[in-house]
Amino acid sequence: MASTSTIQGAISRCLTDRRRNGKGPVVAQAAVTKEISRWKLPELPTLVITTATEPLTKRPIEIIEENDKFNSGKFGRFGGKFVPETLTASLSQLEAEFNRALHDQVFQEELATLLRDYAGRDTPLFYAERLTEYYKSNNNGEGPEIYLKREDLNHGGSHQMNNAIGQALLAKRMGLKRVVTATAAGQTGLATAAVCAKLGLECTVYMAAKDKEKQSSMVRLMKLLGAQVEAVEGGFKDATSEAIRGWANDLDSSYFLTGLAIGPHPCPTMVREFQSVIGKETRRQAMEKWGGKPDVLVASVGTGSSALGLFHEFLQDIDVRLVGVEAAGSGLDTGKHSSSLAKGEVGVYHGAMSYLLQDEDGQIIIPHSIAPELEYPGVGPELSFLKDSGRAEFHSVTDEEALNAYQRLCKLEGIFISLEAAHALGILDKLVPTLKSGTKLVVNCSGRGDKDVDIVFEHRGCLEAFSGL
C-alpha cells in the first residue's frame, strides 16, 4: 500500500488542482481533457418520432457483449481509469474483490436477503391507469399503457438503496471501516447512511452547503442514522471531488461509495451491476402482467445509475426502445442546464472518459437543474457509449416541464415522485402521441418526492402556475 504522503502528493496534483475559470466559483478539475473534434457527433434531433424497433448495425451489440464478457470498464472509447498511479493498486484490489463477490454465493445470498428484507424489494410495476387515460383522452383514445417502476418505494425512498447495499457489503467484505460518499438531494446520502448504520460502518457524506440548507430534513435524518455530514463549497460535483479526496487520503480504511455511475473503473460498472436488479425485476413482472416485454423504457439521466438500472437487462433486446431524459433546466439554449449528452463534449473528469459540459478551454461548465441530483456536469461512460452507438435515445426536459409532471402525477395517481424522476415523466407529453395503442411503456420512478415539496412551492407559489392536469 502506498504511503500517505505519496498519496497526498499525487492527489494534490491530480484532484486538488483548483483553477478559476473566470466565470464562476473555483472548480475542482480532475484532469479534464478536451477531445478532438473528429469524435464529435451531430446534435441530437428534437424528439425523433419512430416506431419502437429501429434496426441497429451489428457493432454496438458486439461491443455490449464484449463489455459484458470481460467487464473491462471500457465502453467503446469511454470509461477507463484516469487516476494517479498511487490509486491504481486500490482500484485493482476493489475490482478483484468485486469480481469475486459477483461469483460468491454467500455474498449473493446476503445481498438478495438485504434487498428483500431491508430495502423491501421487489418494487411494484404499477399500472398508472388514470395517467394512461389522461393521455388517451387527449389523443382520440389512442396511446400506450403506462406503467411505473416504483423505485421510490425502496427503504430510504429511492433506487440508491440497491447500490448502497451492494457496495457497503463489499466495503465490509474488504475489511474497510469507513464509507465516504457525496449527495445533492440527499437520497444517495440517506441510503448510504442507513446501510452503514445497519452494517456497523462509519459514514461521511459530503454535500454542497447550499444543498445542505435546501435539504435540511434529509441532513437531520442522515445525522440520526449516525453519518457525519460535511459541507462543501460549490455544488454537487465539488462534493463528489471532496468524497474522492476523502477516500484517497485514507485508502487503508476508507471506501468511496459513489451512487452515481461515474468515476474510474470499476465504479461505474459496480453501480450499474447493483442497479440492474431494476430491469431484471421489470422483465419478470412484465411477463407476469402481460406475458411479454415492455416496448419502451423511460428513465431520467443525471449520470445513468437509474437509467442503466432499468435499461441494462434489455440492451440486447433491440425491439425494446430505450429513452433517457436529461435536465434541460431553463432551456438548452440558455446555458443553464444539465444536458451533458445533448450539449457536452468528450473529456475526462473524476477519473473516466465521458460526455461533459465543458468550455473551449476544457473547464467544467456549472450545470443547472431544478432537481439537485441531476446537477452533475457529466454523464457516465456506459450511457455515453449508448448514445454514440444509437442503442438508446436521449431527450431533455425543462424545469417547468418536470414541475408539471410532478404535479400531474400527484393529482392523477396520488403518487409524489422526486423531481429527478419527474424528468422521465416530463417527456411523455411529446413521446406518448407518437406511440400506438397497446404499446407497453415503463417509466422508472427512481425516487420519492416529499424532499422536493419546498422547491415545488417556491417555484409554483400557490400552485396556480400549473392549471391543468
Ligand SMILES: Cc1ncc(COP(=O)(O)O)c(C=O)c1O
Ligand atoms: C432518485 C434519483 N433519481 C435520479 C438520479 C439521477 O442520477 P442518475 O442518472 O445517476 O440516476 C438520482 C441521483 O442520485 C437520484 O437520487
